[in-house]
Amino acid sequence: GVINRALTGIGLIGEPLQLANTRFATVTGFVHFFVMLLTLTIFANLKQLSPSYRKAAADLGAGPVRTFLHVVLPLTLPGIMVGAFLTFVLCIGDYITPQILGGNNELVMPQLVMMQIGRRGDFPLASALSIILMAVVTIAYLACARWL
Numbered sequence: 001g002v003i004n005r006a007l008t009g010i011g012l013i014g015e016p017l018q019l020a021n022t023r024f025a026t027v028t029g030f031v032h033f034f035v036m037l038l039t040l041t042i043f044a045n046l047k048q049l050s051p052s053y054r055k056a057a058a059d060l061g062a063g064p065v066r067t068f069l070h071v072v073l074p075l076t077l078p079g080i081m082v083g084a085f086l087t088f089v090l091c092i093g094d095y096i097t098p099q100i101l102g103g104n105n106e107l108v109m110p111q112l113v114m115m116q117i118g119r120r121g122d123f124p125l126a127s128a129l130s131i132i133l134m135a136v137v138t139i140a141y142l143a144c145a146r147w148l
Helices: 002-009 023-048 051-059 064-092 096-102 109-120 123-147
Strands: none
Touching: 023 064, 023 096, 051 064, 064 123, 096 109, 109 123
């Protein structure tokens, strides 16, 4: 592909890398899509923050770093946590991204559930795996709710 041709052209690699159907491809796909979601959530939270907080911190002698660490970050932390939780939930339940980018080499829990149903017809194991997945999401939710 394009990446292999570019890396070979500039002399960084001698032979093409195996990029498709790897964990690297799956993680890159997750990051590419879900960072955007997290960024939009954080941006919306920062947009709602009144500029008067930053002005008040500057009037009291706080520099930009101190203002961010002691004013902006604590006020936006709930929004950051909500964005992280939404990203986690969507990421842990995503079936398509690992299926396309990772193939059958890199299994994630939703793929494992579908494999138990589709290939083996093992509905009890698929149900147990789904309950484990739901428990992980519930624990993450309760942890976020406790500290927000």
